[in-house]
Amino acid sequence: MKIECTIDGKALSLSVNSNKPLSLILMEDVGNRTIISHCRGNACGNCIVLINDEAELSCIIPAFRLREANIKTFESYQKTRQYRDIERAYQSTGNTPCPNCYASKTLIIESILQELTNSTRLKALGRNSPQLRDEKQSEEKLDKKAIIQELSLNTCQCMDMSEMLQIVEIALTYRRRKRVRRN
């Protein structure tokens, strides 16, 4: 099966088996080095990629669902400005995930940050509306339970959950500051 898609900014035409998992395509056909696991859908959480800017487990995405998809792996994500927020959070806490799960944990954190900052509702409301202020206040209170649920998708035990939460909080502060400056 021929699939046209974009991987890390390169438009590719891949000839692969239609049911081949994306994790295997990236490892075997594209030669991506940041995907290091193929757990066969058992949710080890080490194969996260961004498909059309949404984090997905690449081991449960078949080739036939990739038509026209824009796939971003850690290889290209680490060159973006968004990555700097997370990298700085790692540096300021002094905690960094192990090399095995670094890419995936970083992309999971990115997905959490996107969720927390890119609320379409916020955009729809006026900048000074009271509703927006309420939203902002509720945004301040992080739903730690939901964040822990997201973070636990990666099963690597190299970091404590409280350390991960701290990283998310700090990265979120950097991301919000960046948004304020841009506005």
Added chain:
Amino acid sequence: MYEGIRSPVIHTPKTLSEFATIAYRYPSAVIWAGGSYLMSQKEYYPSEIKDGIIDLGSLEELKKITRNDRFVEIGAMVTASQLLFAGKLVLPPVLQETLRTLASQIVRRQITVGGSLCVPDIRLALSTALAVLDAMAEVKYYQGGKVSTHWIPIAKLYDKDGKLLLGSQKALLTRIRIGLEYGDYQKFVCVEDPIRNTDECVIVAFQANRSQNALSKVQFCITFPNKAFHISKDLESKLSGLTLPIHPERVNTLSYELVAELTKMHSGISELQLERGRRIFESFLHDLNAQSLSS
């Protein structure tokens, strides 16, 4: 690397009638909803898929959520994430809680309602919650060139061990219907991850109506993902009609009755799972007591 393995043909029907034609022509084709279960099978890749794959992803009819005064209808291809996002105002609390605890947001985007209900050998959180809510599933059977439609209660879709009972004919679950009259007390608890830790996982859903401290319409389902799907009509009727608060000794007796029933009807449930199930059940009754005493 995988020489000799033919790439399966992907059929992408756009309407249910197109699906019927394809299902008739390729009777052993694999029906593909979200794919999270199929791709987690050890033998999934590389493997030979003879009649190809019918991808339901383009069937817009199965992606709708509709609501009227009496019920909500949810298409089989609605993802858990979409349902949680769209249904905050229309879904019963127990279903919202189920969807939230089902998996992380990343996996929820992949899980479809129909796919989750039609996993053949393992029962997950959604089946448990929907069984308690008395939800119905619309199942279309394709035999020869004929299509017949049946509305089946979710609780009747599975046998006591949790295996799917759709028969040997080609069948497609197209939508589910949930009534909007539900109890004012609803609880859902899932202990351990049903995928990663199947042998220790316990899923319990409970709902009841309280009027003047009397319990009525109690519905309760306990699931041990690969071992049992248990609805105790006996316990439900014993609980319905009880007056709150229930005496602690009675709570204790009822919870051990549940354990006895589970042990009698299902083999293979571990001691840990039984104890977990018992304590969760007990905690619901204690919670009901606490709420009745504080109001």
